[in-house]
Amino acid sequence: LAKTTQPISMDSYEGQEVNITCSHNNIATNDYITWYQQFPSQGPRFIIQGYKTKVTNEVASLFIPADRKSSTLSLPRVSLSDTAVYYCLVGAPLEAGSYQLTFGKGTKLSVIP
């Protein structure tokens, strides 16, 4: 499994766009990039998954450059409720029958009023 590196923590003011970058230099051809969000005292929650270029859903956008050695999770106009730990995972896509999620330490995002 490809190793991921992301900042340990980030601070942002309410209303700003937040970009969290994850490095995965050894990503394999078949690997997808998935982000999870975890609030205190809760289990992780799936946010978004992508393979290349850009993916957008109602919560976030995921930008993946052509070489796929990094990816950026973008959260538009964060609010206090976005304060959480964000995990970047690299591995087989959801539909491939994979089941073992490999989490790193994640990025602790603190949104300041």
Place this chain on the structure above:
Amino acid sequence: GAGVSQTPSNKVTEKGKYVELRCDPISGHTALYWYRQSLGQGPEFLIYFQGTGAADDSGLPNDRFFAVRPEGSVSTLKIQRTERGDSAVYLCASSLLTGREQYFGPGTRLTVT
């Protein structure tokens, strides 16, 4: 609808005691997973069930840990002769099918004194 539930939410036990942690997955989800999360770390995979059988128990740290899912729904994680190093949050997740998005419960915080 109801999400994944775990009981108890907190468990304090003495070193050497036996504990059972329960997970109620989302109704109809055939795949069930257990993870363990230590403070400041991401969740770590323990075991995966497809139906009633443990399809992969490679993440269990040693033979003091055992999990069952006798009827393909509720699962129990059992820890014998608990040690202080077993203190962590134990997370359960379920998915409709293997490889699909995993839905996590709130976890059981186990403290071994």
